[in-house]
Amino acid sequence: MFSKACEYAIRAAIFIASESENGRRASLKDIAREIDSPEAFTAKTLQKLSRSGIIISTKGAHGGFQVAREELENIKISQIVIAIDGDKVYTRCSLGLQACNEDHPCPFHSRFKPVRTELKEIVEKTSLRDLTSGLVSGDTFLKI
Amino acid sequence: MFSKACEYAIRAAIFIASESENGRRASLKDIAREIDSPEAFTAKTLQKLSRSGIIISTKGAHGGFQVAREELENIKISQIVIAIDGDKVYTRCSLGLQACNEDHPCPFHSRFKPVRTELKEIVEKTSLRDLTSGLVSGDTFLKI
DNA sequence: AAAATTAAGGACATAATAGTCTCTTTTTTA
DNA sequence: TAAAAAAGAGACTATTATGTCCTTAATTTT
Ligand code: FES
Ligand code: FES
Numbered sequence: 162m163f164s165k166a167c168e169y170a171i172r173a174a175i176f177i178a179s180e181s182e183n184g185r186r187a188s189l190k191d192i193a194r195e196i197d198s199p200e201a202f203t204a205k206t207l208q209k210l211s212r213s214g215i216i217i218s219t220k221g222a223h224g225g226f227q228v229a230r231e232e233l234e235n236i237k238i239s240q241i242v243i244a245i246d247g248d249k250v251y252t253r254c255s256l257g258l259q260a261c262n263e264d265h266p267c268p269f270h271s272r273f274k275p276v277r278t279e280l281k282e283i284v285e286k287t288s289l290r291d292l293t294s295g296l297v298s299g300d301t302f303l304k305i
Numbered sequence: 306m307f308s309k310a311c312e313y314a315i316r317a318a319i320f321i322a323s324e325s326e327n328g329r330r331a332s333l334k335d336i337a338r339e340i341d342s343p344e345a346f347t348a349k350t351l352q353k354l355s356r357s358g359i360i361i362s363t364k365g366a367h368g369g370f371q372v373a374r375e376e377l378e379n380i381k382i383s384q385i386v387i388a389i390d391g392d393k394v395y396t397r398c399s400l401g402l403q404a405c406n407e408d409h410p411c412p413f414h415s416r417f418k419p420v421r422t423e424l425k426e427i428v429e430k431t432s433l434r435d436l437t438s439g440l441v442s443g444d445t446f447l448k449i
Numbered sequence: 450a451a452a453a454t455t456a457a458g459g460a461c462a463t464a465a466t467a468g469t470c471t472c473t474t475t476t477t478t479a
Numbered sequence: 480t481a482a483a484a485a486a487g488a489g490a491c492t493a494t495t496a497t498g499t500c501c502t503t504a505a506t507t508t509t
Binding site: 205 | 496
């Protein structure tokens with residue numbers, strides 16, 4: 162569904178968001194520990210998020226990654242997915258035709274498209290803010 | 306979503322099914338041409354379908370692949386997916402946790418699971434027979 | 450100013466997926 | 480019975496995704 166890089170990116174972003182809610186920055190090392198991901202690889206994907214303007218990075222001692230608190234509910238999971246994996250989740254043909262095209266559909270198109278659309282809508286309307294609450298309350302988890 | 310191998314397998318199976326409806330066998334060469342897939346690679350996946358008992362293969366001149374006509378509506382797309390990709394589409398955690406577990410859910414679980422379940426149900430209730438009709442009527446396509 | 454801390458970036462390494470090639474086996478046809 | 484037609488099987492190659500390492504740049508602390 163999502164690439165490994167994208168999975169790490171979303172988990173990392175949720176952790177960064179929850180730290181940001183408390184006015185803290187999250188260092189790469191902390192992130193990798195808290196989401197149980199390979200540090201160097203995670204660094205790569207965070208660089209992409211940073212270049213895409215989704216998170217803010219600060220170098221140097223006491224640096225790390227953060228999200229502007231007032232942005233927490235504006236940042237949607239879809240932005241992370243697009244930044245890392247592009248839009249193929251939403252646009253690819255389920256059976257691998259060159260393009261998913263209403264006018265030249267594969268046999269599975271009519272059945273598949275509603276599911277894909279539902280996924281798209283959910284990802285587009287879920288914000289980082291929406292996903293941090295469960296973490297804080299201990300109802301949801303970022304590792305194991 | 307599905308692997309390349311699985312995409313080819315589904316497309317191939319639909320073509321084989323439509324040929325079987327007319328009492329014809331489909332040769333590998335015909336299949337690869339009709340679904341525009343790499344012949345040798347497609348051969349691999351067809352072997353798996355054959356070993357899984359989803360399609361019947363016959364060697365020798367006039368051999369090829371076929372589906373028992375009375376089986377056409379019993380063979381569900383889910384069987385092909387399971388045979389080629391296994392059940393990870395249905396069981397993996399969307400954010401890459403080791404397992405998707407109701408009792409230890411990731412932050413996206415509650416939103417993601419309904420979509421995955423919908424996909425599962427659609428794939429489980431769609432038969433090869435369901436997908437051949439559009440092909441025959443020219444409403445759906447297996448290539449380009 | 451020097452040392453420590455932290456992210457950025459690029460080259461490299463490994464693993465998984467996708468795809469090819471060649472030879473073998475089975476069956477039919479000439 | 481020999482040749483041709485087709486799938487089966489395994490070794491091999493290519494490409495992409497995943498992951499590591501090392502050096503550099505920026506910032507803070509001492
Ligand atoms: S054409 Fe295949 S999913 Fe749309
Ligand atoms: S635990 Fe992540 S999708 Fe179920």
